[in-house]
Amino acid sequence: xxxxxxxxVSLGLVAAVVVPYLALGxxxxxxxxxxxxxxxxxxxxxxxxxxxxxxxxxxxxDGVACELGVSRExxxxxxxxxxxxxxxxxxxxxxxxxxxxxxxxxxxxxxDDADERGSLxxxxxxxxxxxxxxxPPWLILETLERLGGLLPG
Amino acid sequence: xxxxxLGVAVGLALADSSxxxxxxxxxxxxxxxxxxxxxxxxxxxxxxLAVVAVPAAYVSRRRPRESFxxxxxxxxxxxxACGLAPSFDVLVGxxxxxxxxxxxxxxxxLDLLAQLEGSDERALRIWVAAGVLGAALxxxxxxxxxxxxxxxxxxxxxxxxxxxxxxxxxxxxxxxxRTPAGRPSIPANAALLLVAGGLVAALFLVVLLLVDGWGMSxxxxxxxxxxxxxxxxxxxxxxxxxxxxxxxxxxxxxxxAGGLTALALMPRAGWGWTIAPQVLVGAGLGLTVAGLTEYxxxxxxxxxxxxxxxxxxxxxxxxxxxxLLAPVLTTALDENRDEAIRAGAAVVLDSEIPPLDKLGVAxxxxxxxxxxxxxxxxxxxxxALEERPEDDGWRALRDGLQEQLDRAVTxxxxxxxxxxxxxxxxxxxxxxxxxxxxx
Numbered sequence: 038x039x040x041x042x043x044x045x046v047s048l049g050l051v052a053a054v055v056v057p058y059l060a061l062g063x064x065x066x067x068x069x070x071x072x073x074x075x076x077x078x079x080x081x082x083x084x085x086x087x088x089x090x091x092x093x094x095x096x097x098x099d100g101v102a103c104e105l106g107v108s109r110e111x112x113x114x115x116x117x118x119x120x121x122x123x124x125x126x127x128x129x130x131x132x133x134x135x136x137x138x139x140x141x142x143x144x145x146x147x148x149d150d151a152d153e154r155g156s157l158x159x160x161x162x163x164x165x166x167x168x169x170x171x172x173p174p175w176l177i178l179e180t181l182e183r184l185g186g187l188l189p190g
Numbered sequence: 191x192x193x194x195x196l197g198v199a200v201g202l203a204l205a206d207s208s209x210x211x212x213x214x215x216x217x218x219x220x221x222x223x224x225x226x227x228x229x230x231x232x233x234x235x236x237x238x239l240a241v242v243a244v245p246a247a248y249v250s251r252r253r254p255r256e257s258f259x260x261x262x263x264x265x266x267x268x269x270x271a272c273g274l275a276p277s278f279d280v281l282v283g284x285x286x287x288x289x290x291x292x293x294x295x296x297x298x299x300l301d302l303l304a305q306l307e308g309s310d311e312r313a314l315r316i317w318v319a320a321g322v323l324g325a326a327l328x329x330x331x332x333x334x335x336x337x338x339x340x341x342x343x344x345x346x347x348x349x350x351x352x353x354x355x356x357x358x359x360x361x362x363x364x365x366x367x368r369t370p371a372g373r374p375s376i377p378a379n380a381a382l383l384l385v386a387g388g389l390v391a392a393l394f395l396v397v398l399l400l401v402d403g404w405g406m407s408x409x410x411x412x413x414x415x416x417x418x419x420x421x422x423x424x425x426x427x428x429x430x431x432x433x434x435x436x437x438x439x440x441x442x443x444x445x446x447a448g449g450l451t452a453l454a455l456m457p458r459a460g461w462g463w464t465i466a467p468q469v470l471v472g473a474g475l476g477l478t479v480a481g482l483t484e485y486x487x488x489x490x491x492x493x494x495x496x497x498x499x500x501x502x503x504x505x506x507x508x509x510x511x512x513x514l515l516a517p518v519l520t521t522a523l524d525e526n527r528d529e530a531i532r533a534g535a536a537v538v539l540d541s542e543i544p545p546l547d548k549l550g551v552a553x554x555x556x557x558x559x560x561x562x563x564x565x566x567x568x569x570x571x572x573x574a575l576e577e578r579p580e581d582d583g584w585r586a587l588r589d590g591l592q593e594q595l596d597r598a599v600t601x602x603x604x605x606x607x608x609x610x611x612x613x614x615x616x617x618x619x620x621x622x623x624x625x626x627x628x629x
Binding site: 040043044046047048050051054055058059061062063064065066067068069070071072087088090091095108109110111113114117178179 | 430433437438440441444445447448449451452454455456457458459463466467470473526529530531532533535536539544545548549552553556594597598600601604
């Protein structure tokens with residue numbers, strides 16, 4: 038027993054540090070996992086047109102991401118430029134045209150949902166829908182954001 | 191006085207095994223070299239020191255005074271060449287020569303210390319403590335010099351310092367060895383190799399995490415990491431009398447591995463969380479390195495040669511640690527970077543900054559990630575958002591992004607710390623073979 042006592046003391050000292058660290062979240066201090074885009078998010082009510090368009094864009098992106106089986110964040114990052122979208126479609130093994138169509142459809146769906154809920158002023162909905170249908174996907178988020186800044190809200 | 195100078199010489203020579211840790215990004219910035227190659231500035235010194243330590247010891251045992259003087263001159267000349275190196279190849283070549291000088295200094299100093307102190311035991315204690323202090327303080331010292339004067343100053347500052355150390359051998363004749371050196375202690379040196387491999391994480395990675403990971407200044411990080419050598423020296427002095435040599439070493443291995451495990455499990459980012467693990471590592475360092483070196487040398491007919499074996503084992507361990515841990519860290523940082531970018535994108539999208547600014551911010555953050563990646567650094571959130579307002583929404587965004595960066599960096603270091611802990615625990619196998627009772 039005397040031979041192992043110092044070892045036991047050493048192990049006790051180690052436990053005195055490691056156990057509290059584990060209890061305080063040690064080993065789990067890593068980048069926060071992104072949310073599942075297929076699960077509904079709780080969003081604060083949008084105030085003004087800019088926030089409404091942002092909410093529509095995010096809801097649209099969530100829908101497309103859910104359909105494609107990727108995260109909302111990955112899709113948003115892919116939508117920042119044409120090169121990023123190319124890279125994303127290669128990485129995911131997706132056909133580029135189908136991907137663009139899926140993005141357009143998802144955004145149009147989000148605009149229709151918002152229109153049905155009455156979240157968009159009457160004259161804005163067709164404008165936004167038109168933008169979602171005609172603007173290239175890598176410019177769509179920026180376009181929606183700019184629209185929010187340009188239109189009277 | 192001369193014994194102190196010899197201690198400084200040992201500390202200076204062995205500090206060079208880790209002194210360029212924080213200077214690597216600057217070296218990378220100066221020379222057109224791949225990120226994966228820049229670590230050769232560190233590895234080459236340790237590899238050459240491991241290879242030449244024993245031959246240098248054989249030279250030093252015959253003519254310790256001359257070997258020390260030659261070592262100092264070679265070390266100083268090579269340091270000058272490092273500081274003035276026009277190319278990366280010259281820098282690495284000069285580091286190899288510097289290691290040859292360091293090997294002569296360290297091995298000859300052991301003999302000269304014994305002569306000055308009149309006791310092999312006291313000489314060994316000074317020699318071991320100086321080496322531990324040098325290796326532990328090297329990264330911080332190098333970081334401070336790099337921050338203040340540039341990476342070249344690390345080497346240029348060593349030139350006059352090394353030459354002053356020549357005073358240490360004035361009037362000392364040295365004791366030319368006559369007896370055969372005998373075989374080295376395989377278990378003690380094998381354990382030293384494994385422990386040194388694990389210590390790479392404590393001595394190199396902690397300071398890298400503090401400075402490059404969490405954005406501390408090298409000076410502040412240097413202050414934080416002095417915990418390890420201070421505890422190591424305190425433990426080796428206050429060691430309980432009833433603790434047997436092998437028992438003490440085994441306890442040290444457990445404490446060291448435990449400290450490394452605790453470093454892998456830090457629940458938050460911040461220097462305060464490194465203190466308790468550093469205390470464990472320091473205690474382990476004091477018990478293992480000193481204990482194993484004393485075990486390898488005590489009652490041996492020739493301390494210098496066996497001292498050379500311990501230096502060879504320790505620095506082979508450093509090379510092993512660098513070879514094992516560096517790729518694990520690099521891979522983890524790469525993997526975590528993608529995760530952090532996604533988590534950062536979520537922070538931006540869910541933030542309360544004006545919607546019109548969100549895409550612009552995301553672009554700025556990604557541009558900063560790319561910039562930092564190109565020069566082998568971690569992204570700087572403040573830099574990415576430097577021209578943005580200071581209101582609550584933006585402050586929350588900054589904090590959120592910094593939190594994700596801290597999480598990514600801290601968790602990337604977890605794997606290497608755990609691997610180092612496992613490597614250290616492997617030392618218990620050779621320690622188990624150390625049955626010879628030591629007086």
